Amino acid sequence: MADTSYTLQARGICKYFGEHTALQDIDFALRPGEVHALLGENGAGKSTLIKILTGAYHPDAGEVLLEDRPVSFRDPLHAQAHGIGTVYQEVNLLPNRSVAENLFLGRQPTRFGMVDKRRIEREATELLARYGLDDIDPRAELGAYSVAVQQIVAIARAVELSGKVLILDEPTASLDRNEVEKLFEVIADLKARGLAIVFITHFLDQVFAIADRVTILRNGRLIGTEPLTEMSRTDVVRMMLGKDISFSGGTSAVGEREVGELLVSFRGTGRTGSLQPFSLDIHKGEVIGVAGLLGSGRTEMARIMFGIDPADSGEIRLNGTPVSIQSASDAIAHGFGFCPEDRKADGIIGDLSVRENIVIALQGKLGWFRALNRDDQLEIAGRFAEMLDIRAASPDMPIKLLSGGNQQKVILARWLATDPGFLILDEPTRGIDVGAHAEIVRTINRLRDDGMALVVISSELDEVVAYSSRIVVMRDRELVAELRGENINPSVIVQAIANQSDEAIAS
Ligand SMILES: Nc1ncnc2c1ncn2[C@@H]1O[C@H](COP(=O)(O)OP(=O)(O)OP(=O)(O)O)[C@@H](O)[C@H]1O
Ligand SMILES: [Mg+2]
Structure with a gap:
């Protein structure tokens, strides 16, 4: 690395999308052996900057330098060939190819001119083992x-792939604690080997746990680059938001909350091979928080409740009457709503506009013979866009051009527009910045106070604790604990998840 002081640098970068300024005059410099956090609210320009550094986009002005030499990467593969490995925000692998093929995408070993399948499978097995992923079959389809x-x-x-630089755009958004820890070990190791690492996240704890310096963007402008040793959490948040906000951790338990009458009850509801039968009562004006590691059965429970993967045992009652929920349309007809975790696969319809994405569930509920006209659609889209502060240049803009956090808000708006009595939210604040985060939490509180029954799956314990009147804990595809009152606090939840002391948390 000779006497190079920076591994990768961007100077005076500008990027415009039509009228919209995504980046204006951005300087960014990465040192070898540092973890550099790139922070900013949704839409600040973080992903755009990464795409410019890696050749996925080309800047309208400014230059990129690799070890002090100007470079102009044609595309991410070209950047990859220069030792820059990148994980983009939306995983862009090939779901219907095998895990092994995905791991070696674009650099498959060949034998007599053919892709050497055996070899990539063997190397994939070794590679997966290094990340503690022994139980993944390299031959299985990734999408499974x-x-x-x-x-x-x-x-x-x-x-x-990263010989010099590793760029991670919100890599931890869908990972559980253990997986995050494992990732941090890998990062520490690469750092020790002198790699420069860019880390984008909305989890401030993670920034403070792992980063050396931080660069903050706001609305496409550079706010500053600072060593983290000289920053407090409040400093960082203030720089991101450009205003002083009181930042409350919200860890205090709410105790026993008044709830309304019983709305939905699940009795011995389960699905073979997916989730053990569970029983749960949900009242009007109540939020049930669902905690548990990824893979513990949280999402499976949501999908059973909403009829996507219908239950094959037990009973579901609505207002005391047994109902049959065999499909999502049954659920919608009964006034259920569901915001899924994976907005890319189950949520957004990229080519449709923000307006269309918002009204689509309501239209489905009304039936296609009662088509909402454009004015109605605009009114509804406008109302929810304002309520959730969705930032889009126009409601007719394709949703795929919105930033990740704003897309998430559109999906929430979609379900709120159907005015559901029972709403299931799977990780509603995943990948969302601090400001939008607070808005979503406020919205959950407001919906609950207006009498809606909610089930909210979340990995953010401080947050679940702040709005739930009861918390159910999932472990190994089974509902293992129901916590109320004083037990609604992060340390008890963690114990329950970890199965540390079952006596202490018996509900
Ligand atoms: N291809 C595109 N066409 C038009 N506008 C775009 C495009 N890509 C990004 N934008 C806009 O540029 C701005 C910056 O987007 P970017 O995705 O970089 O934000 P971000 O900081 O990564 O946000 P998030 O935290 O939500 O992921 C946003 O207003 C976004 O709508
Ligand atoms: Mg982004």
Whole structure:
């Protein structure tokens, strides 16, 4: 690395999308052996900057330098060939190819001119073992695995490729604690080997746990680059938001909350091979928080409740009357709503506009013979866009052009527009910045106070604790504990998840 002081640098970068300024005059410099956090609210320009550094986009002005030499990468593969490994925000692997093929995408070993399948499978097995992923079958289709596993595969792939720079755009959004720890070990190791690492996340704890310096963007402008040793959490948040906000951790238990009458009850509801039968009562004006590691059965429970994977045992009652929920349309007809975890696969319809994405569930509920006209659609889209502060240049803009966090808000708006009595939210604040985060939490509180029954799956314990009147804990595809009152606090939840002392948390 001779006497180079920076591994990768961007100077005076500008990027415009039509009228919209995504980046204005951005300087960014990466030192070898540092973890550099790139922070900013949704839409600040973080992913755009990464795409410019790696040749996925080309800047309208400014230059990129690799070890002090100007470079102009044609595309991410070209950047990859120069030792820059990247995990983009939305995992862009090939779900219908095998895990092994994905791991070696674009650099498959060949034998007599043919892809050497055996070899990539063997190397994939070794590689997966290094990340503690022994239980993943390299020959299986990648798409058969959860978002978290896919994310880890994407990370493993990028790490293998990164000779000089590793860029991770929200890699931890769908990972559980253990997986995050494992990733941090890998990062520490690469750092010790002198790699420069860019780390984008909305989890401030993670920034403070692992990063050396931080660069903050706001609305496409550079706010500053600072060593983290000189920053407090409040400093960072203030720089991101450009205003002083009171930042409350919200860890205090709410105790026993008044709830309304019983709305939905699940009795021995389960699905073979997916989730052990569970029983749960949900009242109006109540939030049930669902905690548990990824893969513990949280999402499976949501999908059973909403009829996507219908239950094959037990009973579901709505207002005391047994109902049959065999499909999502049954659920919608009964006033259920569901915001899924994986917005890319189950949520957004990229080519449709923000307006269309918002009204689509309501239209489905009304039936296609009662088509909402454009004015109605605009009114509804406008109302929810304002309520959730969705930032889009126009409601007619394709949703795929919105930043990740704003897309998430559109999906929430979609379900709120159907005015559901019972709403299931799977990780509603995943990948969302601090400001939008607070808004979503406020929205959950407001919906609950207006009498809605909610089930909220979340990995953010401080947050679950702040709005739930009861918390159910999932472990190994089974509902293992129901916590109330004083037990609604992060340390008890963690114990229950970890199965540390079952006596202490018996509900
Ligand atoms: N291809 C595109 N066409 C038009 N606008 C775009 C495009 N890509 C990004 N934008 C806009 O540029 C801005 C910056 O987007 P970017 O994805 O870089 O934000 P981000 O900081 O990564 O946000 P998030 O935390 O939500 O992922 C946003 O306003 C976004 O809507
Ligand atoms: Mg982004």
